[in-house]
Amino acid sequence: MSMLQFTVPPLPHYMLCGPSHYAPGGRHVSRRNVGVFDLLFVREGCLYMAEEDRTFEVGEGCALILRPDRYHYGTKGCEVPTSYYWLHFQTTGSWAATDGEPPRHGEEAYDEKRTQALWSYATHTFPIHVPQFVRLSQPGKAEELFEQLVKLNQSFYSGSAKWSQQSVFQELLRQLSASAAKDESTPAAACADQAAAYLRKHYREPVTAQELGERLNFHPVYIARCMQRYYGCPPMEYLLRHRIEQAKLLLLQTDHPVARVAEEVGFNQAAYFTSCFTRAEGLSPRKFRQRFAYG
Structure with a gap:
C-alpha cells in the first residue's frame, strides 16, 4: 500500500472542496504539477485514474x-453515472511518499538526551500516515464530513466556519488513515455506518429507534452498541447532534426565524429546539x- 507520510506540526490544511458528477463517457481532466493535493472520494460509480504510470479504479466508497x-489523468470514460467529491489541501510541512504499511511503533529504548529534550519548550514533530488509495471502512461517515465542508464553504467570510473546516478536514484524514487498518472493516462498523447514513438522510423526519431497527433489519440494541463504539453516541443522540449542526448552518447562512429553523431540522416545537440547542452549544x-453570523 502506498502511503503519504506528513511530518506534523504543521498539519495539512484544507483549501476547498465540492461535489462533481460525470455522465457515462466523462473522464477526469489531465493535469501536471498542480501544486496541491487533490483528494477524490467517489459516492457512486467509478473513476478510472492514473498518476504517472500507476492506475486506479476509484469505485464507490x-x-x-x-x-x-x-501528472494525473483519466484513463478512460466512466461506464456509469459517477458522482464524487473533490478536495484540495496543502501542507507547509515536509511530506514523503512511502511504500508498504505504516511502521508499527513498539516500546522505544530509553534515550537520555531525547528525554531531556522532550521536557524543553522546543516543538517536537511526528509523522502521520495517510493511504494514497483506500476503500473507506465507513464511507457514510466520510460522506457526512464532505457534506459539512461543502456547507461550510457557503460561510466563506466567517472565521468560525474556517476554523470548523480545518477541524472537519482533520477528522476526514483520520478516517482515511483508520481505513488502512484491515481490522476496521467489521460487521459492527458497517451497521453503525448504515445507521448513521439513514439518520442523516431522514433527520427532518420523526425517527425512532424501533423504526431504525426495522429499516436496517437489526435489533435496536445492537445498532445502539455499534454506534456507541464507532460514533461515540447512541442513534438518537447522533440524530440530535446532526440536527443541531444543520441548525447552526441555517442560522449562519439564512435569516430564517428560529421557529422555522427548528422546523427545517426536524423539531416540532421551537421551545424544545431552543432548549436542546442551548444545552449543546452553551448559548441560545x-x-x-x-x-457568529458575521464572525
Missing part, C-alpha cells in the same frame, strides 16, 4: 489522493447567530 508534483440559537 473509495478515496484517492493525487500528489501535487505528478439567537445569541449563536448574533455572535
